[in-house]
Structures are given as structure tokens and as C-alpha cells.
Amino acid sequence: MSEIRTVKKLIRAFRSVRPPWFRYLLASLLTGVVLMALFIGSVYAGLWGRLPGKSELRDIRHDRASEVYAADSSLIGKYYLADRQPIAVDDIPDCVLEALVAIEDERFYRHSGIDYPSLLRVFFKTLLMGDSGAGGGSTLSQQLAKNLYPRSGGGGPGLVVDKLKEMFTARRLERIYSKKEILGLYLNTVSFGDNSFGIESASQKFFGVPAEELRTEEAATLIGMLKATHSYNPRLFPERSLERRNLVLDAMARNEYLERERADSLQALPLELDYNPYSANEGMAPYFRETVRREVANWLKDRPGADSALNLYTSGLRIYTTLNPGMQRLAESSMREHMQSLQADFEEAYGNRAPWKNNRKFIDRYIRQSPPYRKLASSGLGHEDILDSLGQKRPMVLADWGGETETEASTLDSLMHYARFLNTGSLAIDSRSGAVLSWIGGINFKYFKYDHISQSRRQVGSTFKPIVYTAALESGIDPCQHFSAREVRYENLEDWTPSNSGDKDEAYLNYSMQAALQNSVNTVAVKVLEQTGIPQVVAQARAMGIDAPLPEKPSLALGTGSIGIPELAGAYASFVNQSRPVTPYLIERITDREGNVLYRHEPEKDLQPAYSERTRQLMLEMLQAVVDGGTASRIRSTYGLRGDIAGKTGTTQNNKDAWFAAITPRMVHVSWVGLESHEIGFPNTRIGQGANAALPLFAQWYGELARDPDLREWTTQRFGDPSSEVAGLLDCEPVKRDGFFKRLFTNPDKAKTRKFKDNNGN
Structure with missing residues (x-):
């Protein structure tokens, strides 16, 4: 009442x-x-x-980019939806924290999440006086709340609701976390532009260092971006960014985080960036990183007991690879230097005969096989309509070895522009383990996505001959047995007549196996295959780790089988790995964001030798002879390399593919050069032979390794001397010439006719 x-x-x-x-x-x-x-x-x-509860706020977990590391633990790439690498607040230097508070929230340490004086200032200046420069009144705690729980995007009442929710969330955050922890959470969530989130990602991207190594002026640059990440992006607007940086330094001095003299000296410094985009198209080893991405994605999908919560783009996996960054940098620079020069020679030799210029049949076939044409054809368009659509000109960027050019061009123009480019694949592995040391999948990942290491199999030419000769030695053929180099027309093979690139006088010569391999004599390789047996050669290839389908035909001796670069490299490794092949691999281990190991590479165990130690020593001596005085002698004469090196060149029919496989005591390096289209070959053997097109990729790279004090150790090892037995087996006359009467009754212009019959009776 x-x-x-x-x-x-x-x-x-x-x-x-x-x-x-x-x-x-x-x-x-x-x-x-x-x-x-x-x-x-x-x-x-x-x-x-709903507002986030205390338990939710205590367990804040950000989506995090997965990181790719080289063998020396340097960061070489990321996979992400948003480029974020959260770090502990103790790893954020004081200069970053101080710059943030000085420019964004001067009373941060004096409020409890809501700065009421700032709110009154905004109310009177912005709403009543119309001053748009009065600021928003949000504290760092409120901005953190907005970063964690983005606004709905509505205006009017919706904006007021969002503001209130941020204020309530900010107060809850202040009750749960210390001031320093709130700064850490904020700096791990805020966007710095260029799709980088958090101070660590921004530091790595714009300055190439972890956040803990940021200098004060660099910290001020990054914090200055927060007002408007695009407008103050130092990559896009360096002058504007410099002004903003100096404003941050001035605020730090005003708030007594810096001495005035120190701030003045820092303001006088120029703006210097070390920009590392960590994008798929740019940065070190893009083909390698893309292959790693595919392997990890498949591992996540297929691993036993897979945790569906793990995601390559958001779970913050750490992927530790085998890549040697020093070797990779030298491989990339050597590739660019050689391929640019080779491209110029290639186009000059073709001149106006170039098929991409005047061969209408080739151009028509090439266009019809292109993805843009096929896509339009699948939609039901006719040929003429497709050509009309593809012929429409528009602003376009075309790239060549001179850089990128903005021009008016059509899709047809673009197709024929890129049809002329030579491409390449080169791989270096540790011959004892198979660990990948360097990986060049093509000349430019941005414009040529196809990886000629992980995705391609091409005819390998004479680089297959060492496998033939290995099988021959294992079958008991004497390495000093001599084989006639005379051409033979095999009547049971539709008159197939393998030939050599030498002069007619070669018909009178008889080569030992070492000399035949040293000079890559085709006719002898076929005869060695014939005496050994095709099944034995195929079985030897399988034992050496080659799984690719192989033609069980005599042409196998000339490398008509299409084999991938990793398989060939693994097989060649057996010549310095106790006769055991290796399987090239890229990933050493994968951990989660807390460092728990989820995957670790397990070395192959109990792998049996593919052939005897005697055969291994014989083959290594024979392959060294290829370098010391055979088809790969440019390594010594042109490039002046003096280390222990063995190897084999390869050139396929019509100069379509150029190869070189190199062996050193610790490494195997395989390189291929050719065109994307199998229809185009090199214009002549002088340019297209393996010794000219592919060998320099190894030679220039290896020479740089030998001059680099940090990498020189890879070039100073020795093969070791062969046993006295092996040395004796090779002590014979390399080439014998037919006697006078045999030469008298031999017509060098006429091939001998007989049936091909291997030792299995086939």
C-alpha cells in the first residue's frame, strides 16, 4: 500500500x-x-x-594460414583464405604496442573498454557540429570486438545495435584479459591490407622479417596503415604512407614513448620495403609450393583417422620441406639466364619458317586443342563463331622475357604468343635420400601453370641408354665387347633403320660399350638391347624405380619411352647410392599450430640393390667418360667445371626434347627443355641437342654452387676409385676400325638388312 x-x-x-x-x-x-x-x-x-559469452571469449581461435618452410626453416610460402599468423603478445616488440596505443587509443590504459570522454567528443563534434575528422570514439577493445565479430552491415538502428554489442563485448574482454593481452589479440586480428591479417603476416609481407625483429620506423609504418589499409599501403602509395608513418612517430613522442630527438631522426629516414607477397604466382619456387599444396591436400583427405576439422587454408599447419633455398635461388637465376638466351637463338633460327607464324595447319590444330576453344565448343558454338569470339581484342597483358606489356590483343593473339615459348623442368635431389633440393617446374608459373616435373612425362631419348647398358652388364655382356656402328635395316620391323648423327665413316667403326655410351651411338645401343633382351631391359628399369609404361620394342633403346623427371632422377641416383634407386620426396614433416607432429617422412627401408656393385662401378666410370670426353664434354671445355661429375645427354626424334642427367657424389640433377606442344621441335640439332639446350641448366647452376661459400660443400665430394677388377674390365681399345678388305666391301651409304632378334628369340 x-x-x-x-x-x-x-x-x-x-x-x-x-x-x-x-x-x-x-x-x-x-x-x-x-x-x-x-x-x-x-x-x-x-x-x-547473441553476445559472445565469457567462455567463448576465453577461447578465441583465429583462422590461420598454413606455412611452408624450406630445409633451413625459412618461410617460403603460405596457403590461406586470409593471410594470418597469430603470435604470442610477448613476441610483439614494445615499439609496435606503443605505436598502436599512441595513434589509435591514447587513453587505452585509463579506460575499461569504453572511453566515455571520446564518446562525448564524437557526440558533440560529429553529430552536433558536423566535424567528420573527430574520429569514431571506438577504443582498441571495441575495435577488437568488431574484428572478432564483424558487423551486420546495416545502417541506422543496425549500426547502433552493432556499436552497443561492441561496447558490451569490449567490457567483457577487459574483464577476461589484461591490457597487454588485448593489444596482442587486436594485433593478431586486424587487417593490414593486401589480404594480410595480424602483425606477423604484415611484417613478413612488407618487410621480410618476423614481427619481433621490426624496427621502430617499420612498426610505425604498419600501424599507420590501420587508419585506411588501402590509402596508406606503402607498396601502393609510398609518399602517403611515409607521411602517415611520421604522424605515428610524432604521436609516440607526444605520448612519451619516444624521445623527441629520436622521433625526429626516425622521421628523416626513407621508407624501405622488402615486399614478400607469398602468393601462388610469386615468390620462390612456385611450382614446388603448388606440388606441396596438392600433396598436403591429398594427405588431409586420405590419411587414416583424418580429423575433418583440419583445413589446409585455415588450420595453421606448418609444412617443413626438403627444399634448399640457396640452391633454389641459384637454379631460378640460372634458368632465367639460359632460357632467355636459348629462346632468342630458337626464334632466330626459325625466322619466318616458325610454325606459329605461317603454318596454317599447325595454327588451326593448336587453336582447336586450346582450353578456350574447347570451352566454347562444349557450349555448342560452331567453329566460325568460336573464332569470332576468340578474335575479339581487349586490353591484355602479354609477358615475355623482357617483362609484361599492356596491349590490345585477342585470345587468339595470346595463344599464338605463348605457343612459341620454350619451357623447362629441372630437378635436383639428394642421391642418398631422394630429398628434393631444387625444383624448376617451368619458366613462369604465372603464365605457364603446367609443371613439367610433377605433371609431365616426355620421351627421354638417350638418357635411357644407361639403363640399357646396366641391363647388358648384368646379363653378362663384357664391357669391352665391340659392336659395329653400321646401320641396320630391320626387315621384320617395317624396315626400321636407326641411324647415328656422325659421318658415313662411322659405318666402319666398332665401339666398346664405354665408347658407345660416351658418344651416344644409336646403332650400338639397339644392338646392345638386342643382345640383352627387351624383357631384361624393362625389368632393369623397373628395378631402378621406373614405373612409367615402356614400349617393349627395339626403339626403347633410343628412349622412346615417356618417363617423368622424378623417376629418371631416382633411377640415376642408384649409380651413387649402393645400386639402390630413391624416390624423390618434398615434405619432411607436418605439424599442427601447436607443434604436434602429424606426419613425418619415413625413409625407404630394406630396398634391395637394383644391380651388382661391379655393374654400379662400371656404369659410373662409363658415365664419367661421357662428361670427360663425350657428348657432355662442354661441362669441362665450356663451363670449366672440375668436380667429380658423371652424366648423360639426350635428344629425341626431330629435336622435340632435350635432356641432361647429371650425377655428382651427393646429388642427381635432371633437366629437360622443349615446347608445350609436341608438334613443335627445335629447328635444328645444333640448338636442340641436350648438350646445348638442357646441359647448361646444370652447368651454370653447379658452377654457381661451387662459388658460393655456403653451398660449395655440395661440389667438393669424390666418387671414389673403382676396384682393380673394374678398372681392368674397362682397359681396352675404345674404338676399332674395320680392316681394309672389310671396308672395301662395305658400302657406308647402304644399311645392312636383317631381322631383329633379341636373346629371347623375339
Whole structure:
């Protein structure tokens, strides 16, 4: 009853207020206050969308980029939806924290998540006086809340709701975390532009260092971006970014985080970036990183007991690879130097005969096989309509070895522009383990996505001959047995007549196996295959780790089988790995964001030798002879390399593919050069032979390794001397010439005709 009497008294007092207009004003104000209180209460109660609870705020987990590391633990790439690498607040230097507080929230340490003086300033200056430069009044805690729980995007009442939710969330954050922890959370969530989130990713991207190594002026540059990440991006607008950086330094001095003299000296420094985009198209080893991405994606999908919560782009996996970054840099620079020069020679030799210029049949076939043409054809368009669509010119960027050019061009122009480019694949592995040391999948990942290491199999030419000769030695053929180099027309093989690139006088010569391999004599390779047996050669290839389909035909001796670069490299490794092939691999281990090992590469165990130690030593000596005085002698004469090196060149029919496989005591390096289209070959053997097109990729790279003090150790090892037995087996006359009467009755212009019959009777 007393409460009712009290209410009645208040009503009578309110009615006695004079004048009446003041009573109405007071009523309106009270009603507004009540409605506002109800509105704020409804937001707090979650009627406008739930507010995060304390347990949720205590367990904040950000989506995190997965990181790819080289063998020396340097960061070489990332896979992400948003480029974020959260770090502990203790790993963030004081200069970053101080710059942030100085420019974004000067009273940060004096409020509890809501800065009421700032709110009053915004109310009076922005709303009443129309001053758009008065700021937004949000504290760092409120900005953190906005970063964690993005706004709905609505205006008017929706914006007010979002603001209130951020204020409530900010107060809860302040009760859970210390001030320093809130700064750490903020710096791990905020966007710095260029799709980088968090101070660590921004530091790595713009300055090439971890956040803990940031200098004060660099920290000020990054913090200055937060006002407008695009407008103050130092990559895009360096002058504007410099002005903003200096404003941050001035704020740090004003708030006594820097001495004035120190701030003045830092403001005088130029803006210097070390930009590392960590994008798929740019940076070190893009083909390698893409292959790693595919392997990890498949591993996540197929691994036993797979955790569906793990995601390559958001779970923050750490992928530690085998790549040697020093070797990779030298491989990339050597590739660019050689391929640019080779491309110029290639186009000059073709001249106006180039098929991409005047061969209408080739151009028509090439266009019909292209993805743009096939896509339009699948939609039902006819040939003429497709050509009309592909012929429409538009602004386009075309790239060549001179860089990128903006021009008006059509899709047809683009197709023929890129049809002329030579491409390449080169791989270096540790011959004892198979660990990949360097990986060049093509000349430019941005414009040529096809990886000629992981995706391609091409005819390998004479680089297959060592496998033939290995099988021959294992079958008991004496390495000093001599084989005639005379051409033979095999009548049971549709008169197939393998030939050599030498002069007619070669018909009178008889080569030992070492000399035949040294000079890559085709006719002898076929005869060695014939005496050994095709099944034995195929079985030897399988034992050496080659799984690719192989043609069980005599042409196998000349490398008509299409084999991938990794398989060939693994097979060649057996010549310095106790006769055991290796399987090239890229990933050493994978951990989660806490460092728990999820995957570790397990070395191959109990792998049996593919052939005897005697054969291994014989083949290694024979392959060294290829370098010391055979088809790969440019290594010594042109490039002046003096280390222990063995190897084999290869050139396929019509100069379509150029190869070189190199062996050193610790490494195997395989390189291929050719065109994307199998229809185009090199214009002549002088340019297209393996010794000219592919060998320099190894030779230039190896020479740089030998000059690099950090990598020189890879070039100073020795093969070791062969046994006395092996040395004796090779102690014979390399080439014998037919006697006078045999030469008299031999026509060098006419091939001998007989049937091909291997030792299995086939």
C-alpha cells in the first residue's frame, strides 16, 4: 500500500509542474530514457543477436594460414583464405604496442573498454557540429570486438545495435584479459591490407622479417596503415604512407614513448620495403609450393583417422620441406639466364619458317586443342563463331622475357604468343635420400601453370641408354665387347633403320660399350638391347624405380619411352647410392599450430640393390667418360667445371626434347627443355641437342654452387676409385676400325638388312 501511495504522490507532483510545456518536455525526456534503457537492455539480453559469452571469449581461435618452410626453416610460402599468423603478445616488440596505443587509443590504459570522454567528443563534434575528422570514439577493445565479430552491415538502428554489442563485448574482454593481452589479440586480428591479417603476416609481407625483429620506423609504418589499409599501403602509395608513418612517430613522442630527438631522426629516414607477397604466382619456387599444396591436400583427405576439422587454408599447419633455398635461388637465376638466351637463338633460327607464324595447319590444330576453344565448343558454338569470339581484342597483358606489356590483343593473339615459348623442368635431389633440393617446374608459373616435373612425362631419348647398358652388364655382356656402328635395316620391323648423327665413316667403326655410351651411338645401343633382351631391359628399369609404361620394342633403346623427371632422377641416383634407386620426396614433416607432429617422412627401408656393385662401378666410370670426353664434354671445355661429375645427354626424334642427367657424389640433377606442344621441335640439332639446350641448366647452376661459400660443400665430394677388377674390365681399345678388305666391301651409304632378334628369340 505504501508503494501505491508513493506513486500517487509522484504523479501529483508531476502534474503540479509549471509551465505545462516543461512538464511535457520532462515527460518526453523520461520516456526517451526509459525507451533507451529498454533498447540497451534488449541488446544486452541478445534480442538483437547473441553476445559472445565469457567462455567463448576465453577461447578465441583465429583462422590461420598454413606455412611452408624450406630445409633451413625459412618461410617460403603460405596457403590461406586470409593471410594470418597469430603470435604470442610477448613476441610483439614494445615499439609496435606503443605505436598502436599512441595513434589509435591514447587513453587505452585509463579506460575499461569504453572511453566515455571520446564518446562525448564524437557526440558533440560529429553529430552536433558536423566535424567528420573527430574520429569514431571506438577504443582498441571495441575495435577488437568488431574484428572478432564483424558487423551486420546495416545502417541506422543496425549500426547502433552493432556499436552497443561492441561496447558490451569490449567490457567483457577487459574483464577476461589484461591490457597487454588485448593489444596482442587486436594485433593478431586486424587487417593490414593486401589480404594480410595480424602483425606477423604484415611484417613478413612488407618487410621480410618476423614481427619481433621490426624496427621502430617499420612498426610505425604498419600501424599507420590501420587508419585506411588501402590509402596508406606503402607498396601502393609510398609518399602517403611515409607521411602517415611520421604522424605515428610524432604521436609516440607526444605520448612519451619516444624521445623527441629520436622521433625526429626516425622521421628523416626513407621508407624501405622488402615486399614478400607469398602468393601462388610469386615468390620462390612456385611450382614446388603448388606440388606441396596438392600433396598436403591429398594427405588431409586420405590419411587414416583424418580429423575433418583440419583445413589446409585455415588450420595453421606448418609444412617443413626438403627444399634448399640457396640452391633454389641459384637454379631460378640460372634458368632465367639460359632460357632467355636459348629462346632468342630458337626464334632466330626459325625466322619466318616458325610454325606459329605461317603454318596454317599447325595454327588451326593448336587453336582447336586450346582450353578456350574447347570451352566454347562444349557450349555448342560452331567453329566460325568460336573464332569470332576468340578474335575479339581487349586490353591484355602479354609477358615475355623482357617483362609484361599492356596491349590490345585477342585470345587468339595470346595463344599464338605463348605457343612459341620454350619451357623447362629441372630437378635436383639428394642421391642418398631422394630429398628434393631444387625444383624448376617451368619458366613462369604465372603464365605457364603446367609443371613439367610433377605433371609431365616426355620421351627421354638417350638418357635411357644407361639403363640399357646396366641391363647388358648384368646379363653378362663384357664391357669391352665391340659392336659395329653400321646401320641396320630391320626387315621384320617395317624396315626400321636407326641411324647415328656422325659421318658415313662411322659405318666402319666398332665401339666398346664405354665408347658407345660416351658418344651416344644409336646403332650400338639397339644392338646392345638386342643382345640383352627387351624383357631384361624393362625389368632393369623397373628395378631402378621406373614405373612409367615402356614400349617393349627395339626403339626403347633410343628412349622412346615417356618417363617423368622424378623417376629418371631416382633411377640415376642408384649409380651413387649402393645400386639402390630413391624416390624423390618434398615434405619432411607436418605439424599442427601447436607443434604436434602429424606426419613425418619415413625413409625407404630394406630396398634391395637394383644391380651388382661391379655393374654400379662400371656404369659410373662409363658415365664419367661421357662428361670427360663425350657428348657432355662442354661441362669441362665450356663451363670449366672440375668436380667429380658423371652424366648423360639426350635428344629425341626431330629435336622435340632435350635432356641432361647429371650425377655428382651427393646429388642427381635432371633437366629437360622443349615446347608445350609436341608438334613443335627445335629447328635444328645444333640448338636442340641436350648438350646445348638442357646441359647448361646444370652447368651454370653447379658452377654457381661451387662459388658460393655456403653451398660449395655440395661440389667438393669424390666418387671414389673403382676396384682393380673394374678398372681392368674397362682397359681396352675404345674404338676399332674395320680392316681394309672389310671396308672395301662395305658400302657406308647402304644399311645392312636383317631381322631383329633379341636373346629371347623375339
